[in-house]
Amino acid sequence: MPRSLDGLVLAPVADQAPGQVGARTRFAYHERDGVVWADYAGGDIVRGYLVGTRAGDRLDFRYVQLGTDGGTASGHCVSAVVELPDGRVRLEESWEWESRPGRGTSVVEQVTVHGR
Template sequence: MRRQSLDGRTFRPAGGRAGSGAVRFEFREDDGLVWATYRGGPVVVGVLAGVRDGADLRIRYLQIRSDGRREEGYSLNRLERHDDGRVRIREEAAFDSRGSDTSPVLDEVESA
């Protein structure tokens, strides 16, 4: 994928479980450092931070769920481009307290 900043882009889970589409990720990027805040559905608040090298994105995240549980994790991601120019973030691996209970794909949406 041609290098294009994630700064100011908004993402939501693609398809996925009921309620997961309500989660909204607001990304920032500066010189390969990437961070985001997210919330919605079962997530009261979440934060992630990581580094980007071309189309590869390595992140750590922490989120608080509506039932009070704290979840932490690490994921390796690959940035892809839709035919219409929007960005897709595809998770390649994740290790967290929930096992595989995560949405493996985020699609860019128009910012509100």
């Protein structure tokens, strides 16, 4: 199983649609005893939170966020935890909004002290 997410900062590798998580968004992850949670902000996101579970290399969580436009949104995400050859962590995500129509995939990777 890839290493713990606790204390890691992850960022999207590419921008999503406007008003959603983007390359300037940062996720601060925590993990303990199969429970994962994170807070995130940056870009078009003022504040976001996620909470869920981890079983092996699979995360299953729900998220809620506030955008810079004042709108809120929530959804569900399932992610595969992958350890990259350089030792960083990547999450390969499949998500679906629950508060509005839409679904998609995204990738977030661990940010190093040098920014990526």
